[in-house]
Amino acid sequence: MIVDEIVSDYIREYRHDAREEMRFFEVQRSPSAAIRKAALCELPGGKRHPHQRRIPKAVLEQAEARLQAIGRKLANAGDFAALHGLLEGEIGSIKGIGALTVYDIAQRVGAHFGKAPRLVYLHAGTRTGARVFNISGDSFDPRILPKAFSRLAASEIEDCLCIYKDELRGSAHVRTARRKSRCTVAVRQRCSWE
Secondary structure (H helix, E strand, C coil): CCHHHHHHHHHHHHHHHHHHHHHHHHHHCCCHHHHHHCCEEEEECCCHHHHHHCHHHHHHHHHHHHHHCCCCHHHHHHCCHHHHHHHHHHHHCCEEEECCCCHHHHHHHHHHHCCCCCCCCCCHHHHHHHCCCCCCCCCEEECCCCHHHHHHHHHHHHHHHHHCHHHHHHCCCCCCHHHHHHCCCCCCCCCCCC
16 A cells, blocks of 8 residues: 555545544543543543553552642643653652553644644554654654655554554455454544553
8 A cells, every 4th residue: 555545545445433442532521530431541432442452440540649649730731742741750659551552642632622632642552653664763753754644633643653563564354354453433442552
């Protein structure tokens, strides 16, 4: 697949579900409810997001307690980068919480507070996809990618780089078989497990 095809496939196969997942956190009745659902990694049906399925519930509850304690700071963060930094500082040191979980929770909390990523954050599988473009570090400005990616928001690029990392590397894996077996509505595999 070429980059234009990959971006088109992402839009067709994943965009709607990704937006619906974020909408779930956006419409929570209160900041504390949004923080709770985000930190416990709950999906609309009450199940845990597959990215965090292996993290013990007690670890996620510890993360939630810490985030509830700084709820006002989270709400007042100037942008997603500041919000992500607060989360990293507050829960990044908890054993069992890695970069992917920090990002996922920040994205969920950010959806509630109207703060979306402007940069593409690298972790797990996303880092693998970004290497194809000789990108490293913790985050990058999406404008450095090929023009085809301009059709995607930064969070969608993060998703796309991870989902299509094998295709981007020139792998012969068959996308349709993986999509049907690994991704379902609101429970899609976006990145490799931490």
